[in-house]
Amino acid sequence: MLGFTRYVSRTGPAKATFVGGLRKQRERRSGFxxxxxxxxxxxxxxxxxxxxxxxxxxxxxxxxxxxxxxxxxxxxxxxxxxxLGDLEQVSLAQTRDALAPVGPLVVKINPHFGLRYEDGRREAVRLHFDEEPPCPEAATAMLHLMARHMDQILPNAEPVLVDVRRGVTLRADTAAKPGDVESWLAGEAAAFTAMWSATAA
Incomplete structure (x- = not known):
């Protein structure tokens, strides 16, 4: 999921450069x-x-x-x-990874942990560590994919993306239309797949 959401945040030639670098990293089995x-x-x-x-x-x-x-x-x-407020009212919850089909791609969705609040709320939390804050495209993609598979990840939970360097919590835009996001992600996945294949040639 991290590689794909980083890809969608790029524009123009930077997309192809990123995919090429990702493929080389995969071939070297690096990525500590x-x-x-x-x-x-x-x-x-x-x-x-x-x-x-x-x-x-x-x-x-x-x-x-x-x-x-x-x-x-x-x-x-x-x-x-x-x-998070009073930590006496918060506890960790077990999350599970999920495999999300996105157009021709299968993206692994892997939150870092889940939270359970005493009032019944649940959150599946993904952490963002980069120097730059997550761009709107990356945040939208990540939160949408997590929400789409929440039944597998942590039932009845809300997806949350935390920009760790700034301590900021991001949540899904309720005004966004899921169908539009799906169409956009499918197009991005198709382009990603084409570039991945091209770098192998």
Whole structure:
């Protein structure tokens, strides 16, 4: 899902360049995720209701090369944690990955975690770590795909995208027409598939 939503946020020749880079990365089997420890720390602070102590401590635990990254993410992650309100009223919920057909593509949808509130609300949360905030196209694609398969991911939950660096929570635009979003994504998927095939030639 991350690769496809990053693709739809690009325009013109940048789309082809991105697909080519993605294919080379896949062929090299590279793509280490440097954010894993931060996700674990955030989930621990929610689960144990520790108010950010795990997020504070994790910066000192990661390798030196990742300390600047974690330092840049820490304050926004803490701001998001604070935005959840009384952590006694929030608990983690198990989410499942889903496979979403989008035109000729099959996209893996993988939230980072789920939340369950005492009032009955549920959220499936995907985290965005990039330096730039998620553009409207990427946010729309991600939230739409999560909503479309929420019965598999976390039944009766709302999809949420969190811009970690800024501590901002994004939700689906209720004015957007799902049929229009589907048509747009199908067209983007067809173009992505064509470019992927072309880079193999």
């Amino acid at each position: 995720n440097p954010h894993g420890q931060l996700v674990k720390a955030l989930k621990a602070d929610i689960a144990f209701r520790t108010g950010g102590s795990y997020l504070t401590g994790v910066v000192g635990l990661v390798k030196d090369r990742w300390k600047p990254l974690y330092g840049a993410l820490q304050s926004g992650a803490r701001a998001y944690l604070t935005s």
